[in-house]
Amino acid sequence: MHPHAIDWTILAVYFAFVLGIGAALKRYMRTSTDYFLSGRAIPAWITGLAFISANLGAQEVIGMAASGAKYGMATSHFYWVGAIPAMVFLGIFMMPFYYGSRARSVPEYLKLRFDEKTRGLNAISFAVMTVFSSGISMYAMALLLNILLHWDFTTSILLSALIVLVYILLGGLTSAIYNEVLQFFLIVFGFAPLVFLGLKDVGGWHGLVAGLREVAVSRGFAPDAWTSTWSVMSSPSSNPMGVEWISIAMGLGFVLSFGYWCTDFLVVQRALAADSMEAARRTPLIAALPKMLFPFLVILPGMIAVASTLHGGASGLALPHKADGSLNYDMVIPLMLGHYFPSGMLGLGLTALMASFMTGMAGNVTAFNTVWTYDIYQAYIRHGASDQHYLNMGRIATVAGIGLSIGAAYAANRFNNIMDLLQLLFAFVNAPLFATFLLGMFWKRATGHGAFFGLLAGTAAAALHHGLTLPAGSATGIQGGWIAVLHLYASQMAQNFWTAIYAFGVCFVVTVAVSSVTRPRAEQDLKGLVYSLTPRLRAAAGERWYARPTVLGACVLAGVVVLNLIFR
Amino acid sequence: MGLDIRIPIGSLFVFLGGLLAGYGLLSNPAIYQRSLGIDINLWWGAVLLIFGLGMLALAWRAATARARTEAQ
Numbered sequence: 001m002h003p004h005a006i007d008w009t010i011l012a013v014y015f016a017f018v019l020g021i022g023a024a025l026k027r028y029m030r031t032s033t034d035y036f037l038s039g040r041a042i043p044a045w046i047t048g049l050a051f052i053s054a055n056l057g058a059q060e061v062i063g064m065a066a067s068g069a070k071y072g073m074a075t076s077h078f079y080w081v082g083a084i085p086a087m088v089f090l091g092i093f094m095m096p097f098y099y100g101s102r103a104r105s106v107p108e109y110l111k112l113r114f115d116e117k118t119r120g121l122n123a124i125s126f127a128v129m130t131v132f133s134s135g136i137s138m139y140a141m142a143l144l145l146n147i148l149l150h151w152d153f154t155t156s157i158l159l160s161a162l163i164v165l166v167y168i169l170l171g172g173l174t175s176a177i178y179n180e181v182l183q184f185f186l187i188v189f190g191f192a193p194l195v196f197l198g199l200k201d202v203g204g205w206h207g208l209v210a211g212l213r214e215v216a217v218s219r220g221f222a223p224d225a226w227t228s229t230w231s232v233m234s235s236p237s238s239n240p241m242g243v244e245w246i247s248i249a250m251g252l253g254f255v256l257s258f259g260y261w262c263t264d265f266l267v268v269q270r271a272l273a274a275d276s277m278e279a280a281r282r283t284p285l286i287a288a289l290p291k292m293l294f295p296f297l298v299i300l301p302g303m304i305a306v307a308s309t310l311h312g313g314a315s316g317l318a319l320p321h322k323a324d325g326s327l328n329y330d331m332v333i334p335l336m337l338g339h340y341f342p343s344g345m346l347g348l349g350l351t352a353l354m355a356s357f358m359t360g361m362a363g364n365v366t367a368f369n370t371v372w373t374y375d376i377y378q379a380y381i382r383h384g385a386s387d388q389h390y391l392n393m394g395r396i397a398t399v400a401g402i403g404l405s406i407g408a409a410y411a412a413n414r415f416n417n418i419m420d421l422l423q424l425l426f427a428f429v430n431a432p433l434f435a436t437f438l439l440g441m442f443w444k445r446a447t448g449h450g451a452f453f454g455l456l457a458g459t460a461a462a463a464l465h466h467g468l469t470l471p472a473g474s475a476t477g478i479q480g481g482w483i484a485v486l487h488l489y490a491s492q493m494a495q496n497f498w499t500a501i502y503a504f505g506v507c508f509v510v511t512v513a514v515s516s517v518t519r520p521r522a523e524q525d526l527k528g529l530v531y532s533l534t535p536r537l538r539a540a541a542g543e544r545w546y547a548r549p550t551v552l553g554a555c556v557l558a559g560v561v562v563l564n565l566i567f568r
Numbered sequence: 569m570g571l572d573i574r575i576p577i578g579s580l581f582v583f584l585g586g587l588l589a590g591y592g593l594l595s596n597p598a599i600y601q602r603s604l605g606i607d608i609n610l611w612w613g614a615v616l617l618i619f620g621l622g623m624l625a626l627a628w629r630a631a632t633a634r635a636r637t638e639a640q
Contacts, residue, residue, distance in 0.1 A: 006591050010584060017580045024571050046573055178573050185577060189619070193612050197603055315604065342599040344591045344609035348584065 001148050001338040007347030014186070014351045018167055018358075021178050025171030032391040035172035036370040037104060037273050042174070044279035046181055048286025051270040053180035056187060057360025058353055059140050061298050066329035068295075068302025069319070071240045072212060072226030073567055074233070075302070076295040081253040083291055084560045086261035087284040088553040094262055095271060095549075096537055097441050099280040101528050104272070106265040107375040113440045113529045115448030116379070121455060123375035125429045126265060127368055131401055132422055134364035135408020141357040142409065148334055148350075157409055160354075164362045165402045168369075169395055173273055176359070176366040180270075183355040184290075190352030191297050194333075197340040198304035201315050211307025218310060226303065230568045242471075242491025251497025255504040259434035266367040277537065281549040288556045292563065305332045315339070361405065369397040420478050424466070431500045432458020432507030439511050444523065444530045450515030458507025465502045471495050574627035581620030588613030 029035050067075040103109040107126065111119035142156035167175045202208050212226035219225075225232045225239055232238050233245040261267060261284070271283035308317040309327065317339050319327045337349040373394045382389075411418060436455055439446040470481035471492040480495055489495040526533050545551060592610025600607050 006587070010587065013583060013587075014580070017576055021571075021576050024576075028570050178571075178576070181573055182577055182580065185581070185619075189581075189612075189616060193603075193608055197606075197608070200604055315602075340603055342595075342602050342609065344588050344595070345603070345612060348588065348612075 001334070001346070003149065003346055003350065004343040006344050007350060010344075010347030011351050011354065014355065015163060017182070018163060018179055021182075022167030022170035022175045025174050025178070028174065029170075029172050029391075032373070032387050032394060033104075034174075035391055035394050036366075036373065037269075038172070038174040038177060040273060041275045042177060042273045042279075044274055044282040044286055046177065047270045047274045047279065047283040049184045049290075050177040050180040050273075051267055051283050052287040052291050053184040053187075053356075053359055054176075054267055054270055054363035056184070056294075056356055057137055057363070058144075058356040059137060059360065061187065061191075061353070061356055062140075062144075062330055062333050064295075064298040065302040065305075065332040068299035069306035069327070069329045069332055070302070072216070072303055072306075073295075073299070074229050074239060074241055075299045076229055076563075076567065077248050077252060079291060079295050080229075080560050080564055081248060082257040083261060084288050084556060085253065086257040087288045087291065088556055089258065090262045090268075090271075091281045091284040091288075092549050092553045093531075094437070094441060095281045095284070096277065096534065097529055097531075098268060099272060099274070099277050100534070104374050105371055106263060106268050107371060109529075110436075110440070110451070111375075111379075113526070114446075114451045118436075118448055118451045118455070119375060119379070121452065122433075123371050123379075125426070127371050127376060129426045129429075130266065130364040130368040130371070131404045132408050132426075134361045134368070134401070134405035136412055136423075137357060137360040137364070138405055138409040139412040141354075142413075144334065144353075148338075153413065157406055160358055160361065161402050161406055164358050164365065165399065168362055168365055168398050172394070173269065173366050173370070176362045177270060177273060179355075179362060180359045183352075183359045186348075186352040186355045188290075188297065190349045191301070193345060194336055194340060194349065195297060195300050195304070198301060198308075198317070198336060201317065201340070202304055202308055203314075208304060208307050211310065212303060215306055215310050226306075228568060229564060236490035236494055241493050242489070243494045243497060247494055247497040247501070251501045255431065255434060255500040256497070258438075259430055259432075259500070259504075263433045263437050264430075265371060266363050269367055269370065278543060278547075278549070282547065282552060285549060285552040285556055289559075292556065292559055301336055302329065302332045305336060365398060365401045365405070368401040369394045372397040372401070417478065424478065427496070427499070428459045428462040428466070428503070431462045431503030435504050435507040435511060439508065439515075440530070442531045443512075443515075444526055444532055445515055445520050446511060447515045447518045447520050449518040450511040450513075453514045454507045454511030457510040458503040461506035462499050462503035465499045466495070469495055469498070572627045572630060574623045574630075578620045578623030578625075578627060581616045581623065583620070585613045585615070585617030585620055589617060 033039055064075060098109055101109060101112055103112055107119045107123035110122050138157050138160060141160060142153045145151040145156040146153060167179065199205065199208060202211055209227050213223040216223050216225040219240065221240060222232060222238065230245065233248060236242045236244050271280045274280040274283050305317060305319055309319045317336065319329065319335060320331055322328045337346060341349050373390055377393055378390060432455055435458060436451050440451060466480045467483035469487045469489060470476060470485045471479060471489050476482055476485065479492065523533055528534050588609045592607050592613055595609065
């Protein structure tokens with residue numbers, strides 16, 4: 001890939017705008033609420049696009065394209081099953097408690113609903129996780145820039161870290177949100193022509209389907225294995241993912257999806273910045289509209305690339321091989337950018353990719369500085385200081401968070417296994433979370449002790465399940481089976497889904513059991529925090545019928561059902 | 569929040585669209601062999617330009633509406 005002056009100019013213009021937005025927002029950052037929650041003053045369409053963008057880091061883009069090549073259309077389960085229903089549930093049922101309780105963060109909601117120790121457990125694991133996620137994002141970007149542009153590791157990391165640092169330091173969460181919206185449009189406008197050119201190259205949709213049939217047959221699957229979503233899910237051996245419909249529906253669609261979209265502060269924080277309860281509830285619903293169509297933007301390139309590699313596109317697009325002879329799926333997006341885009345568009349494509357790396361990082365940093373300042377520093381280190389003090393602490397936490405991320409990026413570069421191990425641990429911690437929130441919001445009898453021990457038991461169950469099972473063809477150790485191998489799964493994905501299902505189940509049962517024998521909180525303390533003790537929300541005066549969360553949510557769900565039927 | 573986000577988004581896309589479309593007009597047609605013979609810079613630059621102008625128009629409309637209510 002050889003960018004020319006025009007491509008560098010486009011990238012430089014983008015950087016200038018990003019920093020300019022931070023500088024323009026600086027004068028609005030007067031209180032800690034301005035800095036951490038954007039003064040709760042952002043309209044729904046902006047928080048909605050930021051909500052979707054915060055999750056659309058470059059790893060997501062590159063990873064989903066890679067999965068599109070590896071698994072085909074079934075990858076859209078991660079959107080149509082693994083995201084949209086949870087986003088609708090968040091907007092309609094959960095947001096009234098998050099926004100209505102005036103909690104400033106997800107851990108703070110746990111403190112209000114349960115107790116201090118449940119909040120502490122969640123806040124600390126979340127803070128550590130965000131720092132490492134941001135570091136891993138930085139590391140992935142540096143690797144990619146090294147391959148594409150021959151930039152060295154340290155230059156990539158320091159440049160991106162500096163830009164993110166400056167714009168968050170100046171404009172806080174608002175800066176992060178504004179840049180996420182900018183990135184949303186850059187990704188859409190940067191990748192749409194890629195899909196168009198790729199499709200044209202393989203002979204349109206029919207050419208793509210014909211190519212993917214060959215891919216499927218050559219790998220020993222039914223011809224429609226790469227182009228359908230449900231019809232190949234009857235057993236793990238009938239699809240390249242190695243999963244069956246029940247683990248897709250329960251593991252991905254219920255436990256993992258609701259656990260992420262409904263409880264992860266990184267995304268929920270965007271909705272908390274909204275200017276009203278209605279706007280907060282609409283945030284994930286507005287986000288769901290483009291999210292529904294993203295498979296065509298990020299999964300389709302992978303399908304095009306793999307069809308072209310085997311079937312031969314007119315222009316000879318072919319994925320490179322790894323050292324072990326397998327196809328290097330992670331190169332789908334970079335390869336296609338270099339293959340189809342002339343100078344000019346190449347600059348736009350690279351800018352979109354850089355933007356998604358940086359917003360991925362920034363999202364983690366803004367979530368980290370808030371949780372650190374409100375849920376760790378204010379709760380355990382210095383209580384009752386002035387608002388100015390916490391605002392300054394937020395700025396210090398931003399610098400420290402980015403510093404720690406840089407450290408994590410270097411650690412990832414030196415010890416790859418440590419990062420795998422950490423991600424595994426986070427998966428164990430996160431897997432049971434949704435059970436805690438579900439019981440917390442919809443069962444008034446759930447107690448703090450129940451929640452705390454339920455979470456610990458769920459995490460232990462996840463670890464135990466992982467230690468006792470192994471994906472077929474893997475070595476025991478970080479892949480699983482480190483206690484004993486009692487069960488073999490067809491794929492790692494199947495193992496992950498079932499780990500989540502067990503963690504959720506155990507957390508649910510233990511929380512209910514412990515809650516039943518411990519003393520519940522007085523009902524008047526739980527008003528606004530639990531469904532049965534909170535007055536129903538009435539439609540706001542002047543709210544148009546089609547903007548009502550329930551109407552919007554129903555439309556989104558109907559859309560997703562139609563998409564699942566079309567691509568069944 | 570005081571800054572209307574449509575202004576920076578609109579300006580960025582007007583700028584990038586203009587840049588791409590201009591480059592598409594002036595660049596050597598041979599580079600478009602990659603993009604299957606389509607001058608993608610020109611066409612897509614024009615799309616970005618229109619999108620950017622639309623964003624600016626929305627921002628301008630909101631600003632004048634705000635000015636009118638403040639005046640009343």
